[in-house]
Amino acid sequence: MSVTVVTPSDLAAAKAALQANIDAANKTIAAIQSAQATDETNISSVLGQLKTLTGQITALQQQVAALTPSPAPAPAPSPAPAPAPTPAPTPAPDPTPAPAPAPAPAPSPQPAGTLPAGVTLKDPDGGANYWAKFTGPTFPTSPSFFPIGVWYEGTSTADQVSFDSATGLNTYMRLITDSRLDLIKAGGMFACLHPDDLSMPNRGTETTSYMTEDEPDMIPGWWGAPTAQQMTDEQNRVAGLPKDGRPVYVNVGLGILSCDDGDADAQKYVRLHDFISADQYFYTEDTYEMCRTIGQGTNRLTDEQARRGRNYGIVVERMRAFAGYTKPVWGFVEAGAPSSTTAIEITPAQVRAAIWHCIIGGARGILFFNHSFSGSFQTQHVLRDAHYAPIRAQVQAETAIIRQIAPALNGPDAVGLVTASTGVKAAAKWNGGAPVVIAGNTDHTARTGAFTLAGSWSSVTVVGENRTIPVTGGTFTDSFPAETTIHIYQVNP
Known part of the structure; x- marks a missing residue:
């Protein structure tokens, strides 16, 4: 072919x-x-x-088409060769491990300033700009100012004022007779004047307020709701103060604190004033009088029940309720040994716990009782005397933190932001979307506290402790080894 x-x-x-x-x-x-x-x-x-x-x-x-070559035909298959002998089996290689699954994507960070679902904001008692409503000189309205007062101190020299300012104080609550208002003003400090102080010259913008009396609810008497006469007497004290637009303050004691929650007379009494406090020194005083002050009936508290920082917060909470949550309540903390019967001195760790439990309880100011009537060293100037230098150092440390987070403390509560496990008391401040959580142990049991945060957050930085804790699945944990343990957390998006 x-x-x-x-x-x-x-x-x-x-x-x-x-x-x-x-x-x-x-x-x-x-x-x-x-x-x-x-x-x-x-x-x-x-x-x-x-x-x-x-x-x-x-x-x-x-x-x-005729000239284009056709593709070559596929070759015929060759016959299969005879099977070769089966070789001895060789070990199978190890299976190739399956690739690790990709990590789950991290949750989206909480958008800046966005309130998480289920969280509501609640203004502090009286409102964030409470002091602005008064027509006379009063406390600064700046969010960076948080009142930190000392009880019944003197200011006869500029060095004393400077020393107190360096401690972290900014307000004198009642003054010793020879005090000078002009030195308080020059030192950038403030004063709340008792009626005995009204004759002091040079009263000006340093004078932010007036007080009626210390513990007038116990004049006369000791326990129980104010009588009609006590009510009238306090109304007359308020009326006798200068009418110049400055707010009026009172510190109450066992009379009001021994009232049942919701007592109408106690409510009426404290609402005569513009801001209030109550003193009960759980770490140092005899326990016999403490049960009713925290709403625990008439059974005497044991030392374990009484010596708790959490009790200072309960006092603040009860006073807030008596005041109808309409005005600032300040927390009162002893700095030395105020009881003449027990001679117990507060420790630096207890000072820290009492301060922050007051703030957890909603205090809008802190006061220090500056006198030791017993203990190892009796003085009317605890925060100045060298014997109590460790207490002063602790106060300095805590007031520095208060100044650091003052805008958060003066701002709204973030209700529903944090849930703490049993035995830990916590409060959250919104702080414009950069929340601050303050937490403390409530008794003498060492425990690990577990916290659940609403929203999406990456970690918490522990203020003053140089450490950060990751937030996983909306939760984190931390150690509370002692009754006095306090942690302050900056929540990070």
């Missing part, structure tokens, strides 16, 4: 001829479309040429 060999040049020549005829046909079509042939005879002639070219194109297409 003969085989026609088609060279590449044959195929190229046929394709070139085909393309030339196609080009000629296209030109003919273009001539018709552009009406270059203007009469019927010319059009017929052109159509004839087109018919001839079309025939030539068809013939050339067939020729090109």
Whole structure:
């Protein structure tokens, strides 16, 4: 059988001829479309040429197809070879481990300033700008100012004022006789004047308020709701103060604190004033009088029940309720050994716990009782005397933190932001979307506290402790090894 060999040049020549005829046909079509042939005879002639070219194109297409080589047929399969002997099995290689699953994506951070679902904001008692409503000189309205007072101290020299300011104090609550208001003003400090202080010269913007009396609810008497006479006496004290637009303060004691929750007379009494406090020194005083002050009936508290920082917060909470949550309540903390019967001195760790439990309980100011009537060193100037240098150092440390987070403390509570496990008391401040959580142990049991945060947060920084704790699935834990343990957390998006 003969085989026609088609060279590449044959195929190229046929394709070139085909393309030339196609080009000629296209030109003919273009001539018709552009009406270059203007009469019927010319059009017929052109159509004839087109018919001839079309025939030539068809013939050339067939020729090109015939010249194009067909693909080679697939080779026939070769017969299968005889099976080779099965070799001895070799150990199977270890399986390739499956790739590790991709880590779950981290939760989206809480959008800045966005309130998490289920969280509501509640203004501090009296409102964030409470002091602005008074027409006379009073406390600064700046969010960075948090009142920190000392009870019944003297200011006869500029050095004394400077020393107290360095301790972290900013307010004198009642003054010793030889005190000078001009030195308080020059030192950037403030004063709340007792009626005995009203004769002091140079009263000005340093004087932020007036007080009626210390523990007037116990004049006369000791326990129970104020009598009609006590109510009248206190109304007269308020009326006797200068009417110059400054707020009026009172510190109450066992009379009001021994009242049942919701007592109408106790409510009426404290609401005669613009801001209030109550003193009960759980770490140092005899326990016999403490049960009713925290609403625990008449059974005497054990030392374990009494010596708790949490009790200072309960006093603040009860006073807030008596005041109808309409005005600031300040917390009162002893700095030395105020009891003449027990001679117990407060420790630095207890000072820290009492301060922050007051704030957890809603205190809008802190006061220090500055006198030791017993103990290892009796003095009327605890925060100045070298014997109590460790107490002063602790007060300095805590007041520095208070100043650092004052805008948060003066702002709204973030209700529902944090839930703490049993045995830990916590409060959350919104702080414009950069929340602060304050937490403390409530008794003498060492425990691990567990916290659940609403919203999406990455971690908490423990203020003053140089450590950060991750928040996983909305929760974190921390250690509370002692009754006095306090942690302050900056919550991070």
